[in-house]
Amino acid sequence: MPGFQTRTYSDVNLGVSQQVRLNFALQVGSVAQAVEVTVAADTLIATSSSSVGTVLPEYKVRDLPLLTRNVIDLVGTTAGTQGSNFAGGRPGQVNTTRDGTTSLPPLV
Amino acid sequence: MSWSRPWWGKDKTIVRAGYGVSYQGAATYIAVDGAVGNLPGLNLFVEQTTNNYLGLSNFSLPVPASTTKPLEPIPLTDRQQTIQGYEDKRVNPYVQNWNLEIQRELAKNLTFEARYVGSKATKLWAPFPLNDVNVFENGILNAYNITRAGGDALLFDQMLRGRDLGLGIVNGTTVTGSASLRNNSLFRAFIANGDVGQFANLLNTSPTATGQAGGLVRNGGFAENFIVVNPQFQSVTLNGNSPNSTYHSMQLQVTKRLSQGFTNQTSYTWSRAIGLAGTGDTNPDRTASYRNPRNIALDKGLLSFHRTHAIRSNGTWQLPFGPNQKFLGNVPGLVQRLVERWQLGGIMSWNSGAPLDINGSTSSINATTSIMTPNLVGNFPKNIGKVTKLANGVTYFDGLQVVTDPTRANVSSLQGLQGAFSNRVIVDSQGRILLANPAPGEVGSLGLKWIEGPARLNLDMNLVKRVRLTETKEFELRIDAINILNKPIFTDFGNNNANLDINSLNFGRITGAIGSRAFTLNARVNF
Numbered sequence: 001m002p003g004f005q006t007r008t009y010s011d012v013n014l015g016v017s018q019q020v021r022l023n024f025a026l027q028v029g030s031v032a033q034a035v036e037v038t039v040a041a042d043t044l045i046a047t048s049s050s051s052v053g054t055v056l057p058e059y060k061v062r063d064l065p066l067l068t069r070n071v072i073d074l075v076g077t078t079a080g081t082q083g084s085n086f087a088g089g090r091p092g093q094v095n096t097t098r099d100g101t102t103s104l105p106p107l108v
Numbered sequence: 109m110s111w112s113r114p115w116w117g118k119d120k121t122i123v124r125a126g127y128g129v130s131y132q133g134a135a136t137y138i139a140v141d142g143a144v145g146n147l148p149g150l151n152l153f154v155e156q157t158t159n160n161y162l163g164l165s166n167f168s169l170p171v172p173a174s175t176t177k178p179l180e181p182i183p184l185t186d187r188q189q190t191i192q193g194y195e196d197k198r199v200n201p202y203v204q205n206w207n208l209e210i211q212r213e214l215a216k217n218l219t220f221e222a223r224y225v226g227s228k229a230t231k232l233w234a235p236f237p238l239n240d241v242n243v244f245e246n247g248i249l250n251a252y253n254i255t256r257a258g259g260d261a262l263l264f265d266q267m268l269r270g271r272d273l274g275l276g277i278v279n280g281t282t283v284t285g286s287a288s289l290r291n292n293s294l295f296r297a298f299i300a301n302g303d304v305g306q307f308a309n310l311l312n313t314s315p316t317a318t319g320q321a322g323g324l325v326r327n328g329g330f331a332e333n334f335i336v337v338n339p340q341f342q343s344v345t346l347n348g349n350s351p352n353s354t355y356h357s358m359q360l361q362v363t364k365r366l367s368q369g370f371t372n373q374t375s376y377t378w379s380r381a382i383g384l385a386g387t388g389d390t391n392p393d394r395t396a397s398y399r400n401p402r403n404i405a406l407d408k409g410l411l412s413f414h415r416t417h418a419i420r421s422n423g424t425w426q427l428p429f430g431p432n433q434k435f436l437g438n439v440p441g442l443v444q445r446l447v448e449r450w451q452l453g454g455i456m457s458w459n460s461g462a463p464l465d466i467n468g469s470t471s472s473i474n475a476t477t478s479i480m481t482p483n484l485v486g487n488f489p490k491n492i493g494k495v496t497k498l499a500n501g502v503t504y505f506d507g508l509q510v511v512t513d514p515t516r517a518n519v520s521s522l523q524g525l526q527g528a529f530s531n532r533v534i535v536d537s538q539g540r541i542l543l544a545n546p547a548p549g550e551v552g553s554l555g556l557k558w559i560e561g562p563a564r565l566n567l568d569m570n571l572v573k574r575v576r577l578t579e580t581k582e583f584e585l586r587i588d589a590i591n592i593l594n595k596p597i598f599t600d601f602g603n604n605n606a607n608l609d610i611n612s613l614n615f616g617r618i619t620g621a622i623g624s625r626a627f628t629l630n631a632r633v634n635f
Contacts, residue, residue: 052124052207052223054373059366063424063453065570065588067628077422077455079359079375080225085413088227088355088381093132093203 054078149179187321192345217365239344241308255286258520267328271317290523300528304548305471353383369426381414410463410557463557481552486542505616596621
């Protein structure tokens, strides 16, 4: 924030559905100082998650080379995918949703 | 299910397991409409192009009616139309997925996962042919073999009696049915090369010597369905619901969480996907052709999306230059702005090759040649393929040769039959036969998807420079390189994999590759 010094919390492990409150007491600083908030969503050990698979966090979507600008192309970087096939399933057997709504029609 | 185990530290090891069932969506009725909406007699297309209909002054009513009647029976002399329908109890396919995983934190920000992931797809949609030719029970195969060896088959004398196929009127003595067929240019190559399926199909549909389709069958006094069960149609397809497929995989994955500007995720997958061979990527999963329609289980094999091995890796690394970094942290401000916040990113993937069919383009059972496999005669191991660059091109089977099939000697020379023989075999460098065409009536002993094609290696990388403009705005310049190694991916064995046909002189030739290098330069402002 403008005019405040940097304050950092490190090594905060956050499991799925967990919430942690971290209060920042900011000291007045010079204008040149900055606060960077970086969130790595690929939780290291999500002890309460039963999900088997891979999280594709926002920073990877933003940073990895992607010619097509189609985020679905990055799915191929994960284990068990081959083209449009996921863990042995066909394209027509995949339901892609956004905010709970199907975003692609089934391929039949 | 997730189970945190206190092995070698609290919350360091997690065991997970899961099971799920999902049903595939219903068919789009566009597809169904396309299949049943074109049944013979349902559509009538009348195009008026005559000048009489293009000017009102020449127009008179009523418009002449079509001679085609809606839904009228297809005559037995047609034999060209196709028809398809749907099984009564066709239901939505469903997929069961199950997995078991152990995840272990190896070090700070570093985890290792080992998992088994499997699935089974049930009641997949697939078409089934109901009108393939029969060459067994009706004696055609036996008569065909007699004719091919130079003999005279009574069946063909009966079928062609009184007809002239170019050698004179068939009478069973001075001019026989078998000799007439060997002499006829339409039938000769089918007889010479063991294409009994295409031979029977031609007998069933050709108007040769009779002037009407099916005339040869009719001439012999045989039943209209002597060769196919629905003789008025060329093909009849039932869209059914019975195939299954399975997938099993072992996946190992190491994840380095983003810290110190570096993140990486690398995985290895060892898998096997098996089902009724076909494309596997679309529904239905295959075309309505089976090597032996009487035993479709023979066509169970690797699916086209199967890859035995796959290695994937992706990551980013912020270069250690600038303030609070290892290098150039105390240089003047302008230099700091120039050298800070450079980031490298990359995606690497390596797959073993896609499974490939070796084709023996012989219609040894039914009229389809594109799916039949050859007989496995010699040592032709699954890993025999290797991309080899020669002076005159690229081949996948260096050292193997294509030579004329020695069974040519068993084909009669009467009526020029042997001259129409064009079958070949694959031999090794010592001349030993490895692959040969199946005999008439046989299914090739080589399985479908026997070998794996060339492996694929791909590396994409990018370099990103970010410059903070204000606290909420930054400028980003990046260059993305796709296939930065510019490594060709050899995939093309000719049109429809024609160079995987043992009867092709170009057997094994790779005629094309993909994978050109591409760069994109992006500049944008993030806010």
